[in-house]
Amino acid sequence: MEPTASLPVVVIGAGPTGLAAAAHLAGRGLEPLVLEAGPAAGAAVREWSHVRLFSTWAEVVDPAAEKLLAATGWTAPDSAGYPSGGDWAGRYLQPLADALGDRVRYGARVTGVSRAGRDRIVDAGRGTQPFVVHVAHTDGREERLFARAVIDASGTWTRPGPAGGSGLPALGEQAAADRVSYRVPDLTDPEVRLRYAGRRTAVIGSGASAFTALAQLADLARREDGEGTHAVWILRRGISGSTFGGGTADQLPARGALGLAAKAAVDQGFADAVTGFRTDAMERDADGRVVLVGEDGRRLDAVDEVIVLTGFRPDLSFLGELRLGLDERLQAPVGLAPLIDPNQHSCGTVYPHGHRELSHPEQGVYLVGMKSYGRAPTFLAMTGYEQVRSVAAAVAGDLRAADRVELTLPETGVCGGAGLFDAPEAGRVADGGCCAPEAGRAADEGCCAPEPQVVRIGAPAGSAAAGEAPEGGCCGS
Template identity: 80%
Template sequence: MHHTPAALPTVVIGAGPVGLAAAARLVERGIEPLVLEAGAAAGSAVREWSHVRLFSTWAEVVDPAAEKLLAPTGWVKPDGAAYPTGGDWATAYLQPLADVLGDKVRFGATVTGVSRQGRDRVVDAARERQPFTVLVRNTDGGEERILARAVIDASGTWSTPGPIGGDGLPALGERASGEHVSYRVPDLNDPAVRARYAGKRTAVIGSGASAFTALASLADLAREAAGTHAVWVLRRGISGATFGGGEADQLPARGALGLAAKAAVDEGYADAVTGFRTDTVEKSGARLVLIAEDGRRLDPVDEVIVLTGFRPDLSFLGELRLGLDDRLQAPLALAPLIDPNQHSCGTVYPHGVKELSHPEQDVYLVGMKSYGRAPTFLAMTGYEQVRSVAAALAGDHEAAERVELTLPETGVCGGAGLFDDPADAQAPGRAPQVPGGAEEAGGCCGTPSAC
């Protein structure tokens, strides 16, 4: 059967902050979106860090096109100066937005492959005239193919956290030790989680905001539960920048997070081990021993929290012709702008379709996924990305190339943060960043998802 690509929907993978913003922008442009979400609700990844409070205010994490869709429904925009938790973001914004989009969003739909109809990645003939074919597995185990005029992958990186191993591979014994290894910042307000770490010795691996959060949280627990102690395992050394900008940080919440982690070490609730690149996780009775590449062995621990960043899942895009940087796994034109060796928060200028394009026409990786393994992603950056992409798909190339976003000078880095007291929710205080990003800095939106 012949299909006219223009009559087909644009498939958006992921109903997180940037995926739903993409759908809102497409609707604004008169293009039919179809959002495919593996989870059972909007912001499924965001909900997994519902206890974390963002560095960003509500004013910075609501997309303008989405707000226009929501306004006629009687939706009440939250106080723009307040700092939402991940749970707030999902329930007060993302789910209402998905509800407004209605049958344009499908839940329980996992994308397992994307290609061109009748063309694998090798075949050139009439390739760009063929619609995309999106292979989907539904919750009942059934499969279907959906044809699309374009594909916007906003699936984030939350599902693929980095491993313990210093070489980017799982450490020997890491998988076998799974019941005592976690790749998320613990919610110590959950009694079961609290019991897991109370009175225990826990290794925290990573040097970004997520690690800061875990250290500070465990220090709070140690003040109440005797015997609780953290071992902070860093692959690099400690320098003046290790704990961030502190009181000099233009984002007070981010600075406070680093200072809280520093206090955990200074007050003796955590020990720092530097230059330690884990090679092996060895069982010692009911406990675990971390062994470095250089042979050093740490004293046994009861639990390990691994916060070494995230990476994109590219497995279902294997039949597409993507142009990705060989280090960051980000689009080639974008990668030099976000290389963590060269840039920090706020140094990446707003970008759009030009930097996000691939050899395969009309396919775009957006949001946290577009940054590959690079950290420091902003929700606002993702919203600008999809505004530009939607304009390009509508043929409005002038708007697609125009920059409509001004970023704060310091940016808003990601990472996971502390769950601050409800009384502090209206002010930065200890308000943290969003989970995601690399070991060195964290990234927002693991969607990932955004800050």
């Protein structure tokens, strides 16, 4: 085996964060090797190519990547514009991967990572051994690669959360697979549009993806070919001032407008909100429609389709031989977890973090990007870019640069940990959460979960501007 210092840094995943990591490594004279399971850069992003980001081009292009691209004659998009997922992949991610050349390999799925000659229980000589990465190629070949460090930017897209309120699939969820989707539908596709037009659809979830689905279904209902389209929004907690995000207080205006568009869908009668409902089972009626059954025994009226948007989970299966330090709740690095825990986190004030928060007992391995957040939501691309800037500096031995903060993140305009809203006794939280008077909200404003009910919120109040705002979320769930 080669001396460890002469080996490449293996980056898992050619998505936004993985390619940015490669650009930062290359800029420091280190050799990256990006392994992408899909056939092209941004394979996961391409699967939601129809969704528009709530971040501008200026916020989703990494500075080191832009510098690398500039040398190729790349023309940067309008920095104030809002790209779709397809735009992001086609106009930025693929050109960046092309600029990196043979440092990016496609059709290469990582099946295992360990220390060469050391399984996870062996201490002797562990720190001096290179990493060994097992790769399965689409042509059936298997390969073993050695690396000085491993940066896992494989994301969480392939592991969406289930409908079940317990974190497990609801009873009957798999049997109802023909009626269940775990993605925001592309209603510009005629076949997909036909699936939802004029039909009753349950949307389970409370984040940016759910907002997007609700806004798009409402837009379909307003159109002639979508007459009769109706959504039923399933929330595990109650309605509060923060349910629809930060609105005009959000420092990412399009993200705030997305929540307002979802609120307009409810206000205008295109969607009903069912609160305090934790899905326990999915049953089929005589017509094959899906009946959602709650943990409290309630049975909702049958729906034709179910869209489950309950977040994502990291795939840790191929990292089993590494000594990772992960939070028991979030499956995020223990140094990062307190900053992003929705049970504790308040006001969207996650501060930029780097190699120290992302480190593990196994030195030289880092989980970055959306995967670093584990099960926590509201990840932003610019967070991943700051992560890999710091990690690349640390791998290069430049701890001064690695420890430096070079980013200020925009606040969401929302106070309070989402997880706390599930419990009435959590109405007042110590760090200025949703019901705390010091957060600008009276304790009786209903931000703790009320009794389960079906509600319509207020009179029609959504503005056309909110409905026309970019409807997608940069990596939020």
